Amino acid sequence: MPLPETFDRNVKIAPSILSADFANFGAEIRAVEAQGADWIHVDVMDGHFVPNLTFGPPLVKAIRPHISTVMDVHLMIAPVDPYIEAFAEAGADIITAHLEAGAHTHRTLQAIRACGAKAGLALNPGTPVEAAAPLLDLCDLVCLMTVNPGFGGQKFIHSQVAQVKKLREMIGDREIHIEIDGGVDPSTAPLVVEAGADVLVAGSAVFRGGSVDNPAPYGENIRAIRASLEG
Protein backbone atom coordinates (compact mmCIF):
# COMPACT_ATOMS: atom_id res chain seq x y z
CA MET A 1 0.00 0.00 0.00
CA PRO A 2 1.51 3.36 -0.97
CA LEU A 3 1.60 6.26 1.46
CA PRO A 4 -1.63 8.29 1.54
CA GLU A 5 -1.82 11.19 -0.94
CA THR A 6 -2.34 13.70 1.86
CA PHE A 7 0.59 14.18 4.22
CA ASP A 8 -0.07 12.55 7.59
CA ARG A 9 1.38 14.61 10.43
CA ASN A 10 0.11 12.28 13.17
CA VAL A 11 2.71 10.28 15.08
CA LYS A 12 3.15 6.86 13.52
CA ILE A 13 4.65 3.82 15.25
CA ALA A 14 6.72 1.60 12.98
CA PRO A 15 7.74 -1.69 14.62
CA SER A 16 11.07 -2.99 13.36
CA ILE A 17 10.89 -6.67 12.42
CA LEU A 18 14.52 -6.94 13.47
CA SER A 19 13.08 -7.85 16.87
CA ALA A 20 10.46 -10.29 15.49
CA ASP A 21 10.80 -14.06 15.19
CA PHE A 22 12.84 -14.49 11.98
CA ALA A 23 11.26 -17.91 11.37
CA ASN A 24 7.79 -16.40 11.41
CA PHE A 25 7.83 -13.01 9.70
CA GLY A 26 4.43 -13.28 8.00
CA ALA A 27 2.60 -14.14 11.21
CA GLU A 28 4.61 -11.59 13.23
CA ILE A 29 3.73 -8.79 10.81
CA ARG A 30 0.02 -9.67 10.77
CA ALA A 31 0.04 -9.87 14.57
CA VAL A 32 1.76 -6.53 15.15
CA GLU A 33 -0.49 -4.78 12.60
CA ALA A 34 -3.56 -6.22 14.34
CA GLN A 35 -2.14 -4.83 17.59
CA GLY A 36 -1.92 -1.27 16.24
CA ALA A 37 1.28 -0.81 14.22
CA ASP A 38 1.03 2.08 11.73
CA TRP A 39 3.94 1.16 9.46
CA ILE A 40 6.27 -1.86 9.26
CA HIS A 41 10.01 -1.07 9.39
CA VAL A 42 12.35 -3.48 7.63
CA ASP A 43 16.09 -3.32 8.43
CA VAL A 44 18.40 -4.43 5.64
CA MET A 45 22.05 -4.87 6.72
CA ASP A 46 25.01 -5.95 4.62
CA GLY A 47 27.78 -6.85 7.08
CA HIS A 48 29.90 -4.09 5.48
CA PHE A 49 28.23 -0.71 6.04
CA VAL A 50 27.13 -2.07 9.44
CA PRO A 51 28.57 -5.00 11.39
CA ASN A 52 25.51 -7.23 11.00
CA LEU A 53 23.72 -9.13 8.24
CA THR A 54 19.98 -9.50 7.76
CA PHE A 55 18.30 -10.07 4.40
CA GLY A 56 17.80 -8.79 0.86
CA PRO A 57 15.12 -8.19 -1.79
CA PRO A 58 13.77 -11.79 -1.95
CA LEU A 59 12.80 -11.71 1.72
CA VAL A 60 11.35 -8.21 1.35
CA LYS A 61 9.26 -9.47 -1.58
CA ALA A 62 8.14 -12.53 0.40
CA ILE A 63 6.85 -10.50 3.34
CA ARG A 64 5.16 -7.81 1.21
CA PRO A 65 1.80 -9.65 0.95
CA HIS A 66 1.64 -9.84 4.76
CA ILE A 67 1.92 -6.05 5.14
CA SER A 68 -1.33 -4.15 4.67
CA THR A 69 0.12 -0.79 5.67
CA VAL A 70 3.29 1.08 4.66
CA MET A 71 6.47 -0.96 4.15
CA ASP A 72 9.36 1.22 5.31
CA VAL A 73 12.68 -0.26 4.16
CA HIS A 74 15.84 0.99 5.89
CA LEU A 75 18.91 0.15 3.83
CA MET A 76 22.10 -0.11 5.88
CA ILE A 77 24.12 -1.15 2.85
CA ALA A 78 26.92 0.27 0.74
CA PRO A 79 26.80 0.67 -2.17
CA VAL A 80 23.08 1.38 -2.37
CA ASP A 81 22.41 2.32 -5.98
CA PRO A 82 22.76 -1.17 -7.57
CA TYR A 83 19.98 -2.50 -5.31
CA ILE A 84 17.37 0.29 -5.38
CA GLU A 85 15.35 -1.13 -8.25
CA ALA A 86 15.25 -4.59 -6.67
CA PHE A 87 13.90 -3.22 -3.38
CA ALA A 88 11.32 -1.09 -5.22
CA GLU A 89 10.22 -4.12 -7.25
CA ALA A 90 10.03 -6.13 -4.03
CA GLY A 91 7.32 -3.69 -2.91
CA ALA A 92 8.99 -1.14 -0.64
CA ASP A 93 6.84 1.99 -0.23
CA ILE A 94 9.69 3.98 1.35
CA ILE A 95 13.35 3.27 0.65
CA THR A 96 15.77 4.95 3.03
CA ALA A 97 19.47 5.18 2.24
CA HIS A 98 22.26 6.46 4.47
CA LEU A 99 24.06 9.71 3.70
CA GLU A 100 27.23 7.99 4.86
CA ALA A 101 26.82 5.07 2.43
CA GLY A 102 28.19 6.76 -0.66
CA ALA A 103 29.48 9.90 -2.32
CA HIS A 104 26.41 10.49 -4.53
CA THR A 105 23.41 10.67 -2.23
CA HIS A 106 21.68 13.21 -4.48
CA ARG A 107 21.70 10.64 -7.28
CA THR A 108 20.56 7.89 -4.90
CA LEU A 109 17.51 9.86 -3.74
CA GLN A 110 16.59 10.69 -7.35
CA ALA A 111 16.91 7.01 -8.27
CA ILE A 112 14.60 5.97 -5.42
CA ARG A 113 11.89 8.39 -6.57
CA ALA A 114 12.39 7.35 -10.19
CA CYS A 115 11.44 3.80 -9.14
CA GLY A 116 8.15 5.08 -7.73
CA ALA A 117 9.07 4.76 -4.05
CA LYS A 118 9.22 7.54 -1.47
CA ALA A 119 12.78 8.60 -0.71
CA GLY A 120 14.25 8.51 2.77
CA LEU A 121 17.62 9.80 3.92
CA ALA A 122 19.16 8.34 7.10
CA LEU A 123 21.82 10.05 9.20
CA ASN A 124 24.09 8.32 11.71
CA PRO A 125 24.46 9.88 15.16
CA GLY A 126 27.88 11.27 14.18
CA THR A 127 26.55 13.19 11.16
CA PRO A 128 25.36 16.77 11.73
CA VAL A 129 21.83 17.37 10.41
CA GLU A 130 23.08 20.39 8.47
CA ALA A 131 24.59 17.88 6.00
CA ALA A 132 21.04 17.04 4.88
CA ALA A 133 20.16 20.64 3.95
CA PRO A 134 21.03 20.47 0.22
CA LEU A 135 19.14 17.20 -0.12
CA LEU A 136 15.87 17.98 1.64
CA ASP A 137 13.90 18.76 -1.52
CA LEU A 138 14.61 15.21 -2.68
CA CYS A 139 13.45 13.64 0.60
CA ASP A 140 10.05 12.41 1.70
CA LEU A 141 11.51 11.31 5.04
CA VAL A 142 14.65 11.91 7.07
CA CYS A 143 15.59 9.14 9.49
CA LEU A 144 17.71 10.26 12.42
CA MET A 145 19.50 7.35 14.03
CA THR A 146 19.44 7.49 17.81
CA VAL A 147 21.76 4.47 18.06
CA ASN A 148 24.71 3.45 15.93
CA PRO A 149 23.06 1.33 13.22
CA GLY A 150 23.54 -2.42 13.15
CA PHE A 151 21.67 -3.90 16.10
CA GLY A 152 18.37 -3.70 17.91
CA GLY A 153 18.09 -3.20 21.65
CA GLN A 154 20.74 -0.49 22.03
CA LYS A 155 20.61 2.52 24.30
CA PHE A 156 19.09 5.77 22.97
CA ILE A 157 21.69 8.51 22.34
CA HIS A 158 20.21 11.56 24.04
CA SER A 159 22.37 14.13 22.25
CA GLN A 160 20.31 13.39 19.10
CA VAL A 161 17.25 15.15 20.54
CA ALA A 162 18.77 18.56 19.79
CA GLN A 163 19.44 17.38 16.22
CA VAL A 164 15.75 16.49 15.78
CA LYS A 165 14.79 20.01 16.77
CA LYS A 166 17.31 21.54 14.38
CA LEU A 167 16.11 19.32 11.55
CA ARG A 168 12.45 20.25 12.13
CA GLU A 169 13.43 23.92 11.85
CA MET A 170 15.39 23.23 8.66
CA ILE A 171 12.41 21.40 7.13
CA GLY A 172 9.99 24.27 7.85
CA ASP A 173 6.64 23.69 6.16
CA ARG A 174 7.89 21.05 3.71
CA GLU A 175 6.04 17.73 3.84
CA ILE A 176 8.92 15.60 5.10
CA HIS A 177 8.60 13.00 7.84
CA ILE A 178 11.17 12.91 10.62
CA GLU A 179 11.67 9.31 11.66
CA ILE A 180 13.57 8.29 14.78
CA ASP A 181 15.29 4.92 14.82
CA GLY A 182 16.92 3.28 17.81
CA GLY A 183 16.15 2.96 21.49
CA VAL A 184 12.63 4.37 21.21
CA ASP A 185 10.44 3.43 24.18
CA PRO A 186 7.95 5.22 26.45
CA SER A 187 10.77 7.12 28.17
CA THR A 188 12.41 8.45 24.98
CA ALA A 189 9.45 8.79 22.57
CA PRO A 190 8.08 12.00 24.15
CA LEU A 191 11.49 13.68 23.88
CA VAL A 192 11.76 13.21 20.12
CA VAL A 193 8.09 13.92 19.37
CA GLU A 194 8.32 17.14 21.37
CA ALA A 195 11.41 18.00 19.27
CA GLY A 196 9.47 17.45 16.02
CA ALA A 197 9.57 13.76 15.06
CA ASP A 198 6.45 12.09 13.62
CA VAL A 199 7.56 8.50 12.89
CA LEU A 200 8.86 6.30 15.71
CA VAL A 201 10.65 3.07 14.86
CA ALA A 202 10.62 0.65 17.77
CA GLY A 203 11.85 -2.91 17.71
CA SER A 204 12.61 -4.29 21.15
CA ALA A 205 10.14 -1.95 22.89
CA VAL A 206 7.25 -3.33 20.76
CA PHE A 207 8.11 -7.04 20.44
CA ARG A 208 9.27 -7.63 24.02
CA GLY A 209 7.13 -10.00 26.06
CA GLY A 210 4.98 -11.21 23.16
CA SER A 211 4.90 -13.80 20.39
CA VAL A 212 2.62 -14.83 17.53
CA ASP A 213 0.84 -17.13 20.00
CA ASN A 214 0.59 -14.35 22.57
CA PRO A 215 0.43 -11.05 20.63
CA ALA A 216 -1.39 -8.97 23.29
CA PRO A 217 1.92 -7.59 24.70
CA TYR A 218 2.62 -6.05 21.27
CA GLY A 219 -0.56 -4.01 21.63
CA GLU A 220 0.21 -3.11 25.24
CA ASN A 221 3.71 -1.99 24.24
CA ILE A 222 2.42 0.13 21.33
CA ARG A 223 -0.23 1.69 23.55
CA ALA A 224 2.41 2.45 26.21
CA ILE A 225 4.43 4.41 23.64
CA ARG A 226 1.30 6.29 22.49
CA ALA A 227 0.28 7.00 26.11
CA SER A 228 3.73 8.45 26.83
CA LEU A 229 3.00 11.11 24.17
CA GLU A 230 -0.17 12.37 25.78
CA GLY A 231 -0.14 15.57 27.75
Ligand SMILES: O=C(CO)[C@H](O)[C@H](O)COP(=O)(O)O
Ligand atom coordinates in the same frame (compact mmCIF):
# COMPACT_ATOMS: atom_id res chain seq x y z
O1 LIG B 1 17.90 0.31 12.26
C1 LIG B 1 17.93 -0.30 13.31
C2 LIG B 1 19.24 -0.73 13.91
O2 LIG B 1 20.27 -0.33 13.09
C3 LIG B 1 16.64 -0.71 13.98
O3 LIG B 1 15.54 -0.21 13.22
C4 LIG B 1 16.55 -0.22 15.41
O4 LIG B 1 17.64 -0.54 16.16
C5 LIG B 1 15.28 -0.69 16.09
O5 LIG B 1 15.55 -1.46 17.21
P1 LIG B 1 15.35 -0.95 18.73
O6 LIG B 1 14.03 -0.25 18.78
O7 LIG B 1 15.40 -2.22 19.49
O8 LIG B 1 16.49 -0.01 19.03
Ligand SMILES: [Fe+2]
Ligand atom coordinates in the same frame (compact mmCIF):
# COMPACT_ATOMS: atom_id res chain seq x y z
FE1 LIG C 1 16.08 0.75 11.17
